[in-house]
Amino acid sequence: MKILVQRxxxxxxxxxxxxxxxxxxxxxxxxxxxxxxxxxxxxxxxRSGVCGSCAVRVNGRxxxxxxxxxxxxxxxxxxxxxxxxxxxxxxxxxVEHFSRVANTWSECSRExxxxxxxxHGIETQSDxxxxxxxxxxxxxxAVNPDFIGPxxxxxxxxxxxxxxxxxxxxxxxxxQSNGIWDCTLCGECVPVCPQGIAPKQDITMxxxxxxxxxxxxPNMNFxxxxxxxxxxx
Amino acid sequence: xxxxxxxxxxxxxxxxxxSAHEAGAEVIxxxxxxxxxxxxxxxxxxMNAVLGNEDSVANHMADTLxxxxxxxxxxxxxxxxxxxxxAVRWCNTLGLPFSRDASGEIARRRLGGASAPRACYAQxxxxxxxxxxxYDQCLKAGIMFLNExxxxxxxxxxxxxxxxxxxCLNILTGDVEExxxxxxxxxxGGYGALYGKHSTNSVGSTGDGIAAAIRAGARLADLxxxxxxxxxxxxxxxLISESARGAGGFLLNAKHERFTDExxxxxxxxxxxxxxITAGGAVxxxxxxxxxxFISHELPQERxxxxxxxxxxxxxxxxPIKPAAHYSMGGxxxxxxxxxxxxxxxxxxECANHKTHGANRLGGNSLLELxxxxxxxxxxxxxxxxxxxxxxLENNQLxxxxxxxxxxxxxxxxIDFYEKQESLAEIFYANVGLVREDTGLKAVxxxxxxxxxxxxxxxxxxxxxxxxxxxxxxxEFGNKIxxxxxxxxxxxxxxxxxxxxxxSDVPMRNDELFxxxxxxxxxxxxxxxxxxx
Numbered sequence: 171m172k173i174l175v176q177r178x179x180x181x182x183x184x185x186x187x188x189x190x191x192x193x194x195x196x197x198x199x200x201x202x203x204x205x206x207x208x209x210x211x212x213x214x215x216x217r218s219g220v221c222g223s224c225a226v227r228v229n230g231r232x233x234x235x236x237x238x239x240x241x242x243x244x245x246x247x248x249x250x251x252x253x254x255x256x257x258x259x260x261x262x263x264x265v266e267h268f269s270r271v272a273n274t275w276s277e278c279s280r281e282x283x284x285x286x287x288x289x290h291g292i293e294t295q296s297d298x299x300x301x302x303x304x305x306x307x308x309x310x311x312a313v314n315p316d317f318i319g320p321x322x323x324x325x326x327x328x329x330x331x332x333x334x335x336x337x338x339x340x341x342x343x344x345x346q347s348n349g350i351w352d353c354t355l356c357g358e359c360v361p362v363c364p365q366g367i368a369p370k371q372d373i374t375m376x377x378x379x380x381x382x383x384x385x386x387x388p389n390m391n392f393x394x395x396x397x398x399x400x401x402x403x
Numbered sequence: 404x405x406x407x408x409x410x411x412x413x414x415x416x417x418x419x420x421x422s423a424h425e426a427g428a429e430v431i432x433x434x435x436x437x438x439x440x441x442x443x444x445x446x447x448x449x450m451n452a453v454l455g456n457e458d459s460v461a462n463h464m465a466d467t468l469x470x471x472x473x474x475x476x477x478x479x480x481x482x483x484x485x486x487x488x489x490a491v492r493w494c495n496t497l498g499l500p501f502s503r504d505a506s507g508e509i510a511r512r513r514l515g516g517a518s519a520p521r522a523c524y525a526q527x528x529x530x531x532x533x534x535x536x537x538y539d540q541c542l543k544a545g546i547m548f549l550n551e552x553x554x555x556x557x558x559x560x561x562x563x564x565x566x567x568x569x570x571c572l573n574i575l576t577g578d579v580e581e582x583x584x585x586x587x588x589x590x591x592g593g594y595g596a597l598y599g600k601h602s603t604n605s606v607g608s609t610g611d612g613i614a615a616a617i618r619a620g621a622r623l624a625d626l627x628x629x630x631x632x633x634x635x636x637x638x639x640x641x642l643i644s645e646s647a648r649g650a651g652g653f654l655l656n657a658k659h660e661r662f663t664d665e666x667x668x669x670x671x672x673x674x675x676x677x678x679x680i681t682a683g684g685a686v687x688x689x690x691x692x693x694x695x696x697f698i699s700h701e702l703p704q705e706r707x708x709x710x711x712x713x714x715x716x717x718x719x720x721x722x723p724i725k726p727a728a729h730y731s732m733g734g735x736x737x738x739x740x741x742x743x744x745x746x747x748x749x750x751x752x753e754c755a756n757h758k759t760h761g762a763n764r765l766g767g768n769s770l771l772e773l774x775x776x777x778x779x780x781x782x783x784x785x786x787x788x789x790x791x792x793x794x795x796l797e798n799n800q801l802x803x804x805x806x807x808x809x810x811x812x813x814x815x816x817x818i819d820f821y822e823k824q825e826s827l828a829e830i831f832y833a834n835v836g837l838v839r840e841d842t843g844l845k846a847v848x849x850x851x852x853x854x855x856x857x858x859x860x861x862x863x864x865x866x867x868x869x870x871x872x873x874x875x876x877x878x879e880f881g882n883k884i885x886x887x888x889x890x891x892x893x894x895x896x897x898x899x900x901x902x903x904x905x906x907s908d909v910p911m912r913n914d915e916l917f918x919x920x921x922x923x924x925x926x927x928x929x930x931x932x933x934x935x936x
Contacts, residue, residue, distance in 0.1 A: 192714070194711065194712075203821075203872075203873070204821040204825075205821075208821075208863065208864035208865045208873040209864070209865040209867065209873065211865075211867075211870055211871075211872050212872075213436075213440075213872075214606055215436065215440045215441075215444075215605045215606060215607055216440075216442075216444060216445050216605045217605075217606070217639070217641070218445065218641045218642070218704070218708055219704070219707065219708070220444045220445055220528070220530075220531050220704070221436075221439070221440040221441070221444045221445070221605060222437075222439060222440060222444075223436065223437075223440045237707075237711055239711070255575055255869065255870045256867070256869055256870035259870055259872075262437050262550070265437060265439070266542065266548060269539065269542050270542050273543070274539055274542070275498070275539035275540055275542060275543040276496075276497055276498030276536070276539065276540070276543075278496075279495065279496045279497065279498045280496075281492060281495060281496060283503075283506060283507030283508055284503055284507050285503065285507050286502075286503045286504070286505065286507070289500060289501075289502065289503050292500055293500070293526065296500045296525075296528075296532055296535070297528060297531075298535065299439070299444070299531065300437070300439045300535070325539070329498065329539075332498060332500070334495070334498070335498075
């Protein structure tokens with residue numbers, strides 16, 4: 171099987187021919203690193219889809235190498251929207267940075283009983299493994315590098331909609347600027363999530379919640395001729 | 404303000420970080436990956452705690468003690484079990500999304516060796532959700548993270564036997580750095596990756612912290628006790644959680660017959676599977692009768708991974724399994740303040756030996772241990788640092804380690820270390836695995852000795868300074884070799900069978916000679932082993 175890997179020191183992708191079939195892309199790259207080319211650089215961890223280390227792009231689409239079974243001629247590239255450190259390893263500081271900006275944490279979680287159904291509401295969102303596939307797939311970064319982005323906004327919704335949360339208004343405030351209204355709702359983040367999370371949907375939910383709290387979409391123009399600036403109250 | 408350096412960003416490291424921060428310390432967490440990529444993310448089953456009247460703390464203690472096969476410390480186990488309900492409630496207040504039962508209370512399930520259902524869980528993502536909840540809380544607390552830092556050595560002042568900080572390789576830049584602190588907490592995880600493709604662990608569980616601790620003069624304890632999880636996928640060693648059996652899954656042999664109590668202690672079940680595989684060639688986990696709805700909801704990871712790695716769907720097919728190295732019971736010896744034999748050096752979680760698991764860990768007690776002892780350790784380390792701040796003593800560890808890295812980069816590469824690593828894993832699984840005996844163990848020790856001699860003939864092939872994962876993996880291999888020697892030595896010296904350590908040549912337990920802990924230290928470079936309290 172032929173696999174092409176975009177390396178950081180070469181313009182053209184490097185070709186590796188491997189005689190392995192029916193295995194994951196991670197198994198193939200491990201084979202390359204251990205038997206053929208020790209300089210090939212990538213990240214890995216659990217090899218079972220929970221640590222989020224091995225996300226790359228294959229033929230332009232984000233995948234976890236430990237869950238993806240490659241086909242002949244596949245092109246493997248590093249994730250987008252983050253600077254490449256070497257080969258398939260990219261800067262991961264976006265995780266900490268956008269989580270801090272968006273306050274993606276529990277403020278105060280009350281004790282006491284909660285129904286199964288109520289907890290189901292945040293089950294999928296809290297499955298996030300921070301692989302940053304959604305971040306790589308998001309086209310908004312091309313125009314706004316400060317965009318809080320899909321994984322951080324999903325995590326905000328995960329805490330805001332947690333039935334045990336008591337103080338979530340500040341979180342809603344934190345995602346108004348460079349946040350929920352900057353999303354174009356293109357949905358690129360949805361199919362790339364290995365955990366089946368739909369950040370676009372969570373962002374829509376945050377918009378609804380924001381509207382209920384009196385926030386408005388700053389992109390909307392209600393002026394109808396005379397523009398007195400963005401409507402605020 | 405005391406400065407506390409925590410090495411390792413998994414569950415134990417992050418709980419200690421929150422606790423040390425709460426105690427008023429300035430906290431730095433140094434980790435070889437992004438914290439959410441740690442081994443803790445892989446824990447599935449749950450966290451034991453007695454929450455209701457149908458169970459009791461005394462039962463939890465009795466189960467833990469029984470499983471430990473005489474090596475659990477009663478007061479440490481009491482501390483663990485008594486603090487368990489509070490630990491679970493604390494996780495709940497941090498936002499950990501526990502699954503719920505019909506009454507709305509935190510749901511509990513029964514794991515092997517437990518007399519009642521007491522493992523609190525979040526689907527089969529308990530570790531993942533705990534780790535992410537903790538990471539989010541650390542960000543909220545403003546804790547400083549230094550990621551992509553690979554631990555090289557603990558900086559120790561030899562005259563006072565006091566830890567002063569640590570040196571590390573900045574993986575991204577290739578520079579060697581030092582971080583000084585008033586207290587250092589090791590939270591670096593276990594050494595299961597030594598078993599290579601026969602381990603359920605992340606590739607990063609290479610025992611770096613334990614190896615650095617013994618180099619720093621700390622004592623280790625009970626390294627021969629390695630838990631083999633009964634049910635890992637046959638080809639990939641990927642874990643199928645005990646909850647699959649807790650929910651009613653069957654173990655079947657090659658003739659498709661049940662052969663053991665599926666919910667016995669892990670060491671017993673794992674050996675029964677090993678024997679069946681030796682005799683009949685295959686063992687399967689059968690969860691088909693649990694139904695698609697249950698499997699999809701309660702065991703979603705398992706279903707997906709069995710499909711990817713074994714090409715089967717557990718809803719319709721038998722799952723081929725084998726036992727695989729899963730948890731390191733042994734580790735850095737600590738006292739009840741979580742401090743090691745080096746002053747100011749603490750250890751917590753899987754890298755430490757809190758003497759709660761003894762010879763065999765009970766499922767659901769590892770996440771519990773990292774929360775209970777993490778909270779304790781963060782506090783004691785912060786207090787220690789506050790009361791005994793360290794002066795900025797001269798120390799040459801940084802220059803030694805800088806030299807070591809440049810030397811390693813120039814090693815000759817006549818021998819491929821990846822090949823040696825693979826063969827080490829194979830001989831370890833075969834001879835230092837579920838069933839051991841004297842001759843095989845001694846042969847392994849000879850092989851290790853040879854590999855140690857050959858290390859300078861190995862080395863990284865990749866000569867890049869930037870992000871050299873080949874170099875990192877070579878140093879990890881060095882740590883594995885260092886621990887391999889100790890594990891094999893302990894396994895030879897413990898001439899009896901107990902818990903996870905089973906010797907086919909001495910199948911009986913011998914309390915008179917070996918009813919105490921295996922204590923390990925280095926003297927003039929030589930590994931010393933003794934049995935003592």
